[in-house]
Amino acid sequence: MILAIGCLVIVCATTIAVIKSKKPLKLIIAEAKYEILYNAVGSKYMMNDFLMRNKNKLTELPKDLKKIAVITGGTRGIGLEVIKLLLTADINVIIGCRNVQQGETLLKKFRDMGIDRGNIEVYQLDISVTNSVKKFASEIKERHDKIDYLINNAGIMFGPYVESRDGYESQFSTNYLGHFLLTHLLLPELKRAGTEKSNSRIVNVSSCAHVIGKINFEDINHRNRYIPSEAYAQSKLAQVIFTIYLNDLFKKENAHVQVHSVHPGIVNTDLFNGTHLKNLAPWIPHLFFKSPEQGAYPIIYACLSPKLEGQGGTYIDNCRVVSPSDRASNPEVQEKLFKYTKELLSIEKYSELL
Ligand SMILES: NC(=O)c1ccc[n+]([C@@H]2O[C@H](COP(=O)([O-])OP(=O)(O)OC[C@H]3O[C@@H](n4cnc5c(N)ncnc54)[C@H](OP(=O)(O)O)[C@@H]3O)[C@@H](O)[C@H]2O)c1
Ligand SMILES: *[C@@H]1O[C@H](CO)[C@@H](O)[C@H](O)[C@H]1NC(C)=O
């Protein structure tokens, strides 16, 4: 009931905001369509989080792993909780973040909380900038020849149209393109860490929003028509598509690496700053969303659960394997997006076979 009123408030306020903005009718209709779709998908998944809350738990996690994880972002939000849980399992964490100082204070913070295991290394990374990704990867490679887990977490949602330094729409470059490159650059280290019994793992933090995404090859940057939520859904769909594609590739190469994409849940983080929802009804995220810690559980599950050994290519929601949208499973689109992205980044050989 409260939820229904909340949704109604949002729909009305959005309608007024859209009408006042004096945009062309076609754009207004398209924006309204996405607004409604997001509210529908968001509510559905929020309900799902509630119903599945007993499944969203970490049991039987191995301890004393002494392994190495790389995470993008993570000085706040869900990533912060992921780092905390990794340290608890005695995993060393390499953090790539924009504000190195902020990253460096984390370890002290965690030690003060009584977490006395694991270690943290922090490097400067702006995942939306190609050169920064290359520098980050080479710094890691200098010090480590094996990486057990790569967690592609950094992400942004909505916001005005901004292009990254390399000329790509910011959500596309942050959520997708930068991670595509990073994954490619760290593949040798990931392959070295994997063994027949224990694959190394790549975990992509995607989103339920991928179900309404569409890859717009004609205008990947959405320059002609920018609807922030449409672009976010595209970037998240692109991640899910790659999870499936890459996992198949690794199987063919007989590489001991497996890939998962994860929907962390609808989680109360700063990601929602600036959205209609947070502006109009801040009590909704507060009351009904998952906490960042609860959002971290499925990510940790994807990294560490022994149940998932050999189960790569899957999509995880609330610590369970579920099937992603059909849109992600279309081999033609997978192939096309892979080739397209490789060309954008001038990558000649992504992995051994392709
Ligand atoms: N919250 C949800 O309900 C939800 C639902 C589905 C999926 N997700 C996904 O979960 C992931 C984490 O989101 P969150 O909810 O934890 O959001 P958040 O609290 O806003 O955290 C986002 C993180 O990404 C980092 N980041 C953003 N742009 C970056 C860049 N260009 N270079 C390096 N780091 C960058 C941020 O670092 P700075 O401190 O430098 O900004 C921050 O650490 C995202 O991929 C998001 O799409 C979230
Ligand atoms: C993870 O997502 C990125 C895009 O964000 C993609 O390039 C990369 O290949 C994905 N990794 C895997 C292993 O699916």
Ligand SMILES: *[C@@H]1O[C@H](CO)[C@@H](O)[C@H](O)[C@H]1NC(C)=O
């Ligand atoms: C998001 O909003 C909260 C509350 O207004 C604020 O404390 C926080 O700094 C904001 N975060 C970002 C990343 O803008």
